[in-house]
Amino acid sequence: MVNARFRGVELEESEKSDEAKRQNPTSEAEQELLHSMREAYLAENVNIENWQRLAGFGIGVTSLLIEDFLTHPFVVVRRQCMVNSSAVFYHLAPFSVCRIMVQIRRKQGLSTFWKGQGSKLAVRGINVIAEFLISEATSEQLPQEVTHSESATLSKLFGHVLGKSMSIVLTLPFYTASIAETVETEQIQMNRSPFTFVKEGIIRVISWENSSKGHGRLLPLWSLVSPTLLHGILQYIITSCLQQVILMQQRKNTSSENSPEQSMIGSYFPELMASLTSTVLTEVLLYPIETVIYRLHLQGTRTMIDDTDNGYAVVSLCTNYEGFFDCFSCIHEEEGITGFYKGFGALMLQYIVQLLVLRFTRKVYKTISQDFGDVQ
Template sequence: MKCELCDSSRQDEIQFGSFLIRYDKAAHLNCLILSYGLKQRGSDNVDFNGYLFSDVSSRRRYFYKQSCCYCNERYANLKCANKHCQRLFHFICGIENRARNQYVKPYFSYCNQHVTKPKYRPKSTEFCCICYDNLFDESKRFCPVTMLRSPCCRDNWFHKLCIQRYALEGGRSFRCPICNNTEKFRKSMLLWGVFTHDNPTEEEIFQEHMDHLIVMRRELFEPQDEDEPLVAPLQIDPPLEINFNHDYHDDYDSDDYDYDYYDYYHHNRFNNYHYFQTPDEKSKGFCIGLKRFCCVINNVLCHPFVVLQQQSQINVVSKSYHILPFSLVPIITKLYRQQGWLVFWKGFFESLCLKGVSLLFRNLHFFDEMPFIYVGFKGVIAVIMFVLKVNGLKMTVGTLMLPNDNIIGCGSKFWPLFFIYLSLEFAKWTFSALAKKITRALFRNKSTERRIIAEDQECTMQTDLITRIITETVFYPCETVLHRMLLQNTNTIIDNLDTGTTVMPIFTYFKGTKDCFKTTVGMEGYKGFYKGFGGLILQFAVHAAIVKIAKWLS
């Protein structure tokens, strides 16, 4: 069955609330609470917990005309409360795209662009005080929706899913797991998107049940009137003597009381919720080590193939295109015999610096609250990236057989290509993010244990590798044009990859990128844009092989 409001059949009691089914209708509890224009006009035992069927049907007809800003599907039942936004989205799409919902009247919702930024941010080494796992995921980016700070004992942080599970288990006893504060903690969590309920806990239900049994026993075995003769009771076993004042924590020290008390409330229905099934220390350490090993491969071990790829890429007059890696094998042997192993590590330092600065450019968030300083700092880093790109390219493709007289720096002739370089990097980053999202979705659809695979480190590394292969393949022609434009009219001398034993100068002059494109098509055909692609194939093949061997040996 599908929810009457958001038209989704997905069920997750922790994130979406209870899935209420009444006759032939169903709805998420949180959709009922948060859907704009829908009010509770009945008592709790009427229709959907007081939300009348007629009201729900009326809003469903209205939501049918509303499209979600995230998935472009109908039945968008939530609206951003920012008066300048008014974006519409599904309740589930909002959760997946880090929107925030407030579970206090008037039940506002905010899209991911208008979530209030907190004043405080956690350290990079901060951990969740409930699951004791690292607060940050692999992206190392702070998200105010999924990372919540305790309002009462300040320097403690939680994953939102951890505190949400804890809230559902605690019920009306929901309080801060660190300092036991109730009022301030509960109010803040409701404002920050953690919903709770007033249902009694298992211990309270058990206590009420036993109290009811005591009352029944007294009514059965104790006479109402002292003058009324007693009827001989049946011969039954004496009732069990239960000590209701038993302290469940007699065997524990006072320091362990809070932890054990909150660990006591545990619902069996949450046992299979995969998000909280953390791996053991051995598997976790293996995943972290494998991830770092992949980083070393990308930045160090694959550089020789980058040298071969770029040297073949910029050579306009070469006869061998080296689109497949087989033609590069004899060339590699000849280069090693004539120039030694250093021929494959040209420009390594510049390449490493460029990757480090690029990483800083993508993950810079120190000045988010000061836009002018933020944009200025980003601009400075972009200029540094371009300078490193130009000099790294000249150092990588230049031959070792002749002295290199290239001056480190960028002349005025390079700066018209600055914005082309930035546009290409931005396009690659955007395409990579989209391809990564699609690839992860395909991986999840192939598995029944969706959450385990989505969060697994090994699966993430496979997704990153596939995304990188797709992105590099799609943008390879654009990089060919850019590299040829950067090296035109520089008199750079490179190794001749047709023979592997001689050198040749690069004498090219293009009037612009359009002229470079036409010249390449006219002289080399469309295959000319993929010159040296065999080096890229070798790079990814070696990467995948080394990772497989490392996993097999471990």
């Protein structure tokens, strides 16, 4: 609204403007044409950016699925090495792991390296569902996610970690069954349905306070809660903190690149790279704890694994640990410090493959961006 005492000035300027338009109608038409072209150009840019975001999201999800599929064989071999207390070869280097994988493939075929992948994905799904239900049941007092846009108070962060802890405990029986399915050899013919691990998880729940299957060495499930919870929470906290630090540094390095394609890459790939780097560092740091936890989970389960020394025979897991600290002490005394890092070469191969997939994904995204006309 124009103030009344300036109304005369406004009318005078309006009259001058109308007079200029009458004297030069071509100029007015040019201005209208340029205005309409600018609006169309901006709308087209917005449309291209939306398609790019959708393409980036789709490529990101696809790359994660491909990574999980391609890296699962290394997870299988790594876990078998970690739980094999009698192994002579520790497979600390990638070349050693490749050699034993070739031997296993010759004996059992290529499909043996993808055993347990379905149960591993199912456990992830159960964990996500458990987190969601806990968050909803507590009216988000124990939130499933805490973002930087929220007022991340100390109580909210504590509630978030507490919700994570509860979901880990609820998933624990199925996590145990999934580990066993991943490392169990296929040389012994067994009819396992896709939901066998669910049945075994329920059995572990029923025998929560006692050893089942008549095995005195099988640890009751409640004794596995503390070490598993410790590993899960440490893994989540360390990975999250490292990811934020690395992500901030990545964004600083890409902030000077102002092209549309570079800005879109800066929206997705720094986060993917930060997630990969933080996960690798956390896995290396917590590798000894993970070794102890796997052995405790499988003790007394009568699980037969492939012999990681020669790749042809099978080995029975015969241990008699009393708990976390006893297992840690026995590994240190009998196998040495490197005993905690059995199968470390498989971990290296796993993340090398993930890095290659990420770089390939980046290249695909650049090609798509060029098709959209962002790169001249």
